[in-house]
Amino acid sequence: MSISALIWSTADLLRGDYKQSDYGRVILPFTLLRRLECVLDATRDAVIAEYEARKNLGIPLEQFLIRKSNNSFYNTSTFTLQKLLADSNNIADNLESYINNFSANAREIFEKYEFTKLIEKLNENNLLYLIVEKFCTFDLSPESVSNHEMGLMFEELIRKFSEASNETAGEHFTPRDIVRLTTSLLFTLDDALLTKSGVVRSLYDPTAGTGGFLSSGSEYIHELNPDATLVTFGQELNPESYAICKADMMIKGQDVSNIKYGNTLSDDQLPHQKFDYMLSNPPFGVEWKKVQKVVTDEHIQKGYAGRFGPGLPRVSDGSLLFLLHLISKMRPKEEGGSRIGIILNGSPLFTGSAGSGESEIRRYILENDLLEAIVAMPTDMFFNTGISTYIWILSNHKEGHRRNKVQLINASSMGESMRKSLGSKRKQLSDEQIIEIVKIYGEFEESKVSKIFNTTDFGYRRITVERPLKDENGKVILVKGKLKIDTDARDNENVPLNEDIKAYFKREVLPHVSDAWISEDKKHCDTKDGKIGIVGYEIPFNRHFYEYTPPRSLEEIDSELDALTKEIMELLQEVHS
DSSP: OOHHHHHHTTHHHHBTTBOGGGHHHHHHHHHHHHHHHHHHGGGHHHHHHHHHHHTTSOSOOHHHHHHHHTSSOOBOOSOOHHHHTTOGGGHHHHHHHHHHTBOHHHHHHHHHTTHHHHHHHHHHTTOHHHHHHHHHTOOOOTTTSOHHHHHHHHHHHHHHHHHHTHHHHTTTOOOHHHHHHHHHHHHGGGHHHHTSTTOEEEEEETTOTTSHHHHHHHHHHHHHOTTOEEEEEEEESSHHHHHHHHHHHHHTTOOGGGEEESOTTTOOSSTTOOBSEEEEOOOTTOOOGGGHHHHHHHHHHHGGGSSOTTOOOOTTOOHHHHHHHHHTTBOOGGGTOOEEEEEEESHHHHOSOTTSHHHHHHHHHHHTTOEEEEEEOOSSOSSSOOSOEEEEEEESSOOGGGTTEEEEEEOTTOOEEEEEEETTEEEEOOHHHHHHHHHHHHHTOOOSSEEEEEGGGGEEEEEEEEOBOBOTTSOBOEETTEEOBOGGGOEEEEEETTSOHHHHHHHHTTTTOTTOEEOOOGGGBOTTTOOBBEEEEOOOHHHHTOOOOOOOOHHHHHHHHHHHHHHHHHHHHHHHO
16 A cells, blocks of 8 residues: 555544545644654754753754754654653643744644644544554655655645545645646746756746645656756645645755745735746636735836736736736746746636726737637536636747747547546546647647637727717708717727728728718727727637538428428327327
8 A cells, every 4th residue: 555545544533523525634734744753853863952052042043953954944842753652641732842843934834734723623532642643653754755755645645635625625726637737738848948957947836725736847847857956936825725735845845935825916925036937727706806905006006017017807807917927927038038827717818898907918918929828628627616717828938930829729628527526527638638738739730629820810909980960850960060979879890900990991880881980089099009999809719619510401491390290290190099
């Protein structure tokens, strides 16, 4: 049996006293505790000796103790899980003391887990001694389990825990197949670069959840090049997810100070940092009213010097704010540039007319040639929603043949039905399907499921069409010799950016309303270039993959109706006879 299976078997002790969805709240922090204990075993005595020698000097001891520990964390307690068993009557108090003697960076994780409450509950249910006794038997030393292996094992435990609580997992846990696909799309064009000796790159997730994207990125790089270093950064709002993510990073030997706690939109805790790669699965369709004042103030006061210069979406959906946040973290092209992979619902593709916040954000992205590809996913792929989802890939250092181009990939018909649904997740992508999607993306060719567009193909000018006010006899009304506008007859037309406005108007409007004209009023002109019509951008993804099915012929329909009529008449005859 694997170590992760042995650890998960601890759940047998919890059955009856805990719901299945709560098993992970016990197992994950105790796994972390046992791993930290095993890692510190070699230097424990040296750390305690250093602490005893200096504790009364009235000076900060952290640097001395970290040096003795040979790790980024330490513990000054003489307790171990094994020693706790010797005093069963005081095991709860002693375990709490043991936790409180960790260095602040490790102690914070247990605090976010609310470990003290956990100890109390286990003790009340006469389970604490049994759990401690069980975890004592697991050899999680670095000699037996490397950081990479431990990371994989801990991630497996996180996955099991999240799937067991699938009714809320979608808020903080992205399914493994989606993570793997998004990660592969993000890195695949850089594979040649990432295989170079000694390469060091950074990966950031502003909605880190339990750390799935950060773990997947590390795995991808490790499989590609074991000598490469991927430094991970993240921020998370949910305290328990933050604790799990930080524990995962600590277990892998990553710098846990790179994982921050708080709301990314209102309190960016990595404000001046840029990253090579970024991945995110922000919450779908969640309003940002709680942080509206802070975000709006930044937009107004800082403009493009801040994160939200291009515009603000409507308050009912903040997903585009996370995308703007990521764009603000891109390295300049001359410094190597950055790549972004973000999962969004359908709304950011088209919500908002010309001049709206959403349209202005799309305009900024497309006019600056940042959007590389969008992949439409099958429905029913996430734990807490069955809606359509899309993976956006952005880059500010596109390959030459991709410049000023956007690739749309329709993978919505892929996905296999799962034997057992997990909440709303009823489908999953196989490894072969993930490879196929990444291959379609990499080949950058037109096909039934892959369309390539110019960035300007998604832009248009919304012109305002005016008509004169007429009296009941149909005669035009003049006021001081000028036409009076019929505001009730006012209409708008969206003219593609690559079309001449006057030619379009002559072809599409005048044949139907010969007395119409295009408004040149300043309020109907674009604020950025002053030209007639307001520029808008939308990405009507489904329209580009729509397949026309011609209606059946009248002869076929008549024949079917005749057959049905005949069948009905025969049935009626049977009833009467």
